[in-house]
Amino acid sequence: MMRPMRSNPPPKSAPAADPASSATPTDSWSPSGGVQLLTVPDELAGQRIDNFLQARLKGVPRSRIYRILRKGEVRVNKGRVKAEYKLQAGDLVRVPPIRAAEQAPAPVAGEQLRKLVEESILYDAGGLLVINKPAGLAVHGGSGVRLGLIEVLRQMYPQSRFIELVHRLDRDTSGAIMVARKRSVLQHVQAELRAGRVGKSYLALAAGKWPRGRRVVEVPLRKNTLKSGERMVSVDPEGKPSETRFQVLERFRGATLVAAEPVTGRTHQIRVHAQFVGCPLAGDAKYTADAVNREFRELGLKRLFLHSALVRSTLPGGELVEVKAPIPAELEVVLAALRDL
Known part of the structure; x- marks a missing residue:
């Protein structure tokens, strides 16, 4: 399960007087x-x-x-x-x-984007939202992205003073993502995440033949930032402990459909763990060879084949919530093409 970063301890007072101490x-x-x-x-x-x-x-x-x-x-x-x-x-x-010169006009979600997000709401009750996030939509603005899912939701719910991501998905990954509309819900579900009691399952298409009997990948990962600012992750003995559980769902000619359950929540974890066993994910521009991706493009794949298919957690009152996100049509087309080979 994804484990959120721990918060820092309360900051200590600075030894010198703050120049703003007289402000109101x-x-x-x-x-x-x-x-x-x-x-x-x-x-x-x-x-x-x-x-x-x-x-x-x-x-x-x-x-x-x-x-x-x-x-x-x-x-x-x-x-x-x-x-x-x-x-x-x-x-x-x-x-x-x-300074005013440092400000830019606040980005406003267009009607089409708002409608897309509204139609992607899978669950909205008890202070918890579950969205079937479209691939290509970042979860928040930044790093060249002016508008992300969380900003769109805050514009859609202007009356809500609290809307926060419970966890994150890569921009190119589609599927179920949890968003809290109450502080109590955020704190509860993130505590469940830390305790390993939140269920999360992904569908992924791996290039090649997944090794028989390989159900767990447990290798440490290290996150690196290139000079261009691009984030890359690699297997490194000095990296952070990482574990993903895999289950083969269907085998094709030259590809394997797997379910992936991340026990830890490192950046790009499923993608790098799949690459580690020699079966990088189809359509992955970062970790899969261009020649391999070209073969999948010929089958109609235009994006990373990684989809958050299910999330499961309790709410503060003890109610169990399990939400499934249907696989996008553009990924079903690829699976149909593979079955016809």
Whole structure:
């Protein structure tokens, strides 16, 4: 199961006096003002500081938000924090002045995109949303992506003060993803994730013949960032422990349909573990050879064949929720073509 990053401990007070210590706490941010102090309300406790800032600094690029965090221009209770720091109710967030030139018009989801996301809602009850995310849609903006799933949902539910991703999917991966509309739901499901009690199953098409009897891949992974900014993951003895369970569902000529259940939640985990056993995923531009991908394109595959088919978790009240995401039509076409070979 995917394991979210641990939050940092509450930041310590800086030894020197903060220049904004005389500012008055506010509940909103003004691009024309100077330093602002924002008090975190109860319902936003548990939210990451980067997401908190992104929701309030409308039009400010995500790259700029990460930069002011790295440089220590953003302070929480007068202390430096990292982007993954999770806020607590009553935290005092210092926001530096942002020049108007650094702002860009806040991206607005078009009617077609809103309709696509609305039609992709599989479950909406008890403070939990499950979306059948289309391939190609990032889960959030950043790194050249102006608008992601979470931004679209926040525009669709303007009355909701709390909408956060429970976990993530790669941009090219389709399928079920959980989004919390209540802080209590986010905290509960992420605790279930850490405890290994959340079920997640993917459908993946592996190139070649999957080794018989290979049901578990347990090799450490290391994440690297290239000079271009592209993220790549490799098997490395000094990497983080990673485990994926695989089950062969159907064998074809030159390919194998497998179910993959990640026990850990490392970046690109299923993709790299499949590559490790010699069966990289069809349509994977990062980890599969171009010649192999060309063969699958001839069968109609235009994307990575990886789909989040099922998520299962309890809600805070104990109710068990299991949601299945139907496989997209464009992937069914590929399977039909393979069966005809």
